[in-house]
Amino acid sequence: MLSPSPERRVPFWYLLPIHPYGQRRTLRQTLVKDWIWSFEQIQGIFYVAMPTRMAAIRLETGGLLLYGAVAPTGECLQLLQELVDQYGPVKYIIQPTLSGLEHKVFAAPLARACPQALVYAAPGQWSFPLNLPLSWLGFPPGRAQTLPAQPEEAPFFPEFDYQIYGPLDLRLGQFGETALYHRRTRSLLLTDLIVALPETPPPIVELDPYPLLFHARDGALEEITDTPSQRSKGWQRICLFALYFQANALKVPDWGLVFRDASQVPRRRPQNYFGLYPFQWRTDWRQSFERLRGGGRPFVAPILRELILNRDPQGVLAWRSRVSAWDFQQIIPAHFQAPIPAGPEDFRRAFAFLERGLSLEKEFLVSDPHPLPEADLQSLRTIDRWLTRSRLVPGAVTARSRS
Numbered sequence: 001m002l003s004p005s006p007e008r009r010v011p012f013w014y015l016l017p018i019h020p021y022g023q024r025r026t027l028r029q030t031l032v033k034d035w036i037w038s039f040e041q042i043q044g045i046f047y048v049a050m051p052t053r054m055a056a057i058r059l060e061t062g063g064l065l066l067y068g069a070v071a072p073t074g075e076c077l078q079l080l081q082e083l084v085d086q087y088g089p090v091k092y093i094i095q096p097t098l099s100g101l102e103h104k105v106f107a108a109p110l111a112r113a114c115p116q117a118l119v120y121a122a123p124g125q126w127s128f129p130l131n132l133p134l135s136w137l138g139f140p141p142g143r144a145q146t147l148p149a150q151p152e153e154a155p156f157f158p159e160f161d162y163q164i165y166g167p168l169d170l171r172l173g174q175f176g177e178t179a180l181y182h183r184r185t186r187s188l189l190l191t192d193l194i195v196a197l198p199e200t201p202p203p204i205v206e207l208d209p210y211p212l213l214f215h216a217r218d219g220a221l222e223e224i225t226d227t228p229s230q231r232s233k234g235w236q237r238i239c240l241f242a243l244y245f246q247a248n249a250l251k252v253p254d255w256g257l258v259f260r261d262a263s264q265v266p267r268r269r270p271q272n273y274f275g276l277y278p279f280q281w282r283t284d285w286r287q288s289f290e291r292l293r294g295g296g297r298p299f300v301a302p303i304l305r306e307l308i309l310n311r312d313p314q315g316v317l318a319w320r321s322r323v324s325a326w327d328f329q330q331i332i333p334a335h336f337q338a339p340i341p342a343g344p345e346d347f348r349r350a351f352a353f354l355e356r357g358l359s360l361e362k363e364f365l366v367s368d369p370h371p372l373p374e375a376d377l378q379s380l381r382t383i384d385r386w387l388t389r390s391r392l393v394p395g396a397v398t399a400r401s402r403s
Helices: 074-087 107-113 210-216 228-244 255-264 270-275 285-296 302-307 313-324 344-350 374-389
Strands: 027-032 036-043 050-058 064-067 090-095 118-121 144-146 160-169 174-182 187-189 330-332
Touching: 036 074, 050 074, 064 074, 090 107, 107 118, 160 313, 174 313, 210 228, 228 285, 228 302, 228 374, 255 270, 285 374, 302 374, 313 344
Parallel strands: 064 090, 090 118, 118 144, 187 330
Antiparallel strands: 027 036, 036 050, 050 064, 160 174, 174 187
8 A cells, every 4th residue: 555645635535535535646647749648546446446537738829728637636736737837827627527526526626726727617517415506616716617508619619629418317416528629639538438448457556556456356365466467357357346336247245254254364454344355256257358348449338328328318329420520539538548549430339339229310320349248237237227216317218219
């Protein structure tokens, strides 16, 4: 585990009390030389340590635009200041999504740390338990506003274009996302709607390998050993956790056995959850990962497929068509791999699963070359049925004529 450092301290971390809690490392990487950089951190529950990133894009007129937000620790702000010293101040911060506390909770603190930045938030922002205006959510007064419906009205146009999906009313909240296109580098920036999986752990995750090694074990009594193969094994299982919750290859053993094994762990402490390890992987678990990864292709996370986007396939596909009109050559999402070498056709194929059961004109249809295994989707579909029967969310759309 990493030693605490004041430069990595996360202020108000208890607003999002997940691993690594009050301490976060930041890794800055160059994604497009002289133009786009990523600021990466990790977060997760039960050591499902998932990378999350903010993108900084250099403006042709001087200064920087930030897409998304990560925790503005001292280390993060120092790395950002190095770009500010070279290219000019942060002029714009885009809050591109409506859901995902990991993307929203740090947007206001980041804006306060960038005194010249104007903040543009996707329409439909909401808060719980009271739905409050942006000015009441900690954003600097007079510097936060909603993204204009027409991109031409935004001050960073024409260097950038954008397309807004949503807001989609889920009753428990709203879902929406803003795709941002950087014309000069032909880069498409997204938050959650597209991901791609590297076969080995990203550098930010390897800065503290304990979560990888924790999940690489096949039982609570197995010793933690640090080898490249163990790190990759733990990473691939973390991906299955993060994107499926419970893939078909993962079984939860009897809790009596879980507590029995925990009592026999030699060194029980908070770091290893007092010996608790309620996971039992089948021998073919790696096949589930390879099917999910699909050779590194861009795809939509199963959680979004089965619990959110199936409520509005027509709206998502219309947004897909608008985004596909851009001539991008790479995708930069907020999680997992970045950049992803991909163009409009790869993007269109990632959403092909939504076309099932819809009456679409032939020219809109694309094939999905890497369908996900039905068995791995079953746990998510069970959750979906429960949410629908409980009327906590609207029902999924299975068939609808194109209007």
